[in-house]
Amino acid sequence: MAVQAITTTLGEAPQPRRQRLLEDERWLAFFLIVPTMVLLGMFIAYPFVRGILLSVTNSRVGVPGDFVGLANFHKIWNDSIFRTSVYNTFLYTGVTTVFKLSLGLWLAMLLNRNFKGKAFTRAFILLPFIIPTVLSTFAWKWMFDPTFSVLNWLLFHVGAITGRINWMGDPDLAMISIIIVNIWRGVPFFAISLLAGLQTISPELNEAAAIDGAKPWQRFWHVTWPLLLPVTMVVVLFSVIQTFADFQIVYVMTGGGPANATHLFATYAYQIGIGTGLLSEGAAISLAMFPVLLLVVVFQLLYIRRVETR
């Protein structure tokens, strides 16, 4: 009797419909996830799909264009500048990643030690990463300037060279220049991330290894490196993706020159798509990056999972 009475009172005061919906966990989850889905949809999914649609048309600035199938892809396949860009992108990513990882790891190991002014140095190391890339790249552009290069001045005064080095005028030197700038900019990210990883490794493990008879190099190889590997893989993954799609440094330093010798995927896509107005072809060039990046991501995520579960 009493139970019945209570249920009746509850039934008599129905909650508003909206409130009842939010009480249901499935609906609540849906509402909470909507803002993220809208943002991702607007800024990632829509441009991506639009890019694919664009790449199979012959649209130009001001001309919507018609469906042309894979003609754009066929065209860039036979484009020698595109081929150079592909080669450059792989070279640029490969060389810089190796240097950024080794220099970053070395810096991280140094910063992980105890010394006076540790906090200051750690903050200082981050500077290249904090300064807007375009600004710092402009500074580098001056340092590599054929006439005003401070590097040439320095090398000349220590007697290493007798004439000017035309950093940006020579295709190989221009490539080396942008690689140097990318390494300079990327090392802090590696150093600080790897330092964070190093700090999660208990110093007792290294002490135990020292007592176990491992020399410093063996302690690094058998203890520190395997424990740092998951962090390293994540850092490398991020860096590879960013470097592969890099734009700012090349655009500011060389603009893809001399004679289109330093183009990467992104700068070449920009030059064709926006510079020349061939939107569809530019989209096709950007999309050509996608399969490579997808492979890198899948491979590395699988590897990270394997390391973490073993």
Next chain:
Amino acid sequence: MGQVVLKDINKFYDAVHAVIDVNLQIRDKEFVVFVGPSGCGKTTTLRMIAGLEAISSGDISIDGTVVNNLAPMDRDIAMVFQNYALYPHMSVYDNMAFGLKMRKFARPEIKKRVNEAADILGIGDLLKRKPRQLSGGQRQRVALGRAIVRHPRVFLFDEPLSNLDAKLRVQMRVELKKLHLRLGTTAVYVTHDQVEAMTLGDRVVVMKDGLVQQVGEPLDLYNQPANKFVAGFIGSPAMNFSTVTMADGNGRLTAKNSGFELEVPAAHGDRLRGHVGREVTIGIRPEDLHVATDADPVGLTFPSKVEVVEQLGSEILLDVRAGTDMMVAAVDPTVRAKVDEQLRLAVNPARIHFFDAKTEAAI
């Protein structure tokens, strides 16, 4: 062999004098325990023996060789860490084999030694697992195993049982003792737990504020503490202290304060005569108090009021007030005492301790 000698060892961390003039001879096969509150310098001393911490002055020698400047790996010691310090990415087998691999032992010898140690410790079926798949007690065994396989001259233990739950700790304590009897390797053990120190140590070193307070066999520390700190640190529940004034009544010494007046046993008389008219600290262990009967001389009893009764089963702890002092008495479990009850307690006269009120040294 495994003889360790510490001679005038000091350690400074900038302005902090962490370890002060430690002198100690650890004999071969001996189990020596460093005990003291946190920050007393015991772990620092152990790490200096291990070579993980540089010594500021003094000499450490192992089997007659000064090892001050030798790297940890060249001292032929093995250490068990508080958090075990097992290599998380290696299997139990590899954890135990690591030290031998680094020392370039042949594969069959490594296998033999690891299996031998695993048998001793009962972890033979865990060899393929990773440390995170093990319980705390199992990890502790692996850490021990890693030390055993090396057949070092000295084992160093840094609070190895403090991460285990109470029951497991007691069990591992017994196993450590057995292991030491079986292997006979010199062991230096650091703990803040006086029960571990008493039960494990052949000799115990009590430290406080970087200074060695007393070195001795466990029962010597318990029966003849060198000062008030050792007296209060060793033994559980802790010794009762109260401040008394020594008085001479017709040739018989008495110790008197607001709560009681005790006759000082003749055996103590000579040493205390010089303190007549002055304050001294009297120390009585809870187990040396009992409920007074007619058989107890009146001069060795005093009145008290029961404030808390703690039933432990094997004994009863009475928290009593005597004058202004609170005292704990461990009495026979048959005693039926009630809170607020007035109770007369008697002291075992042979077991009263006296300490200088100023220097705190035993009188």
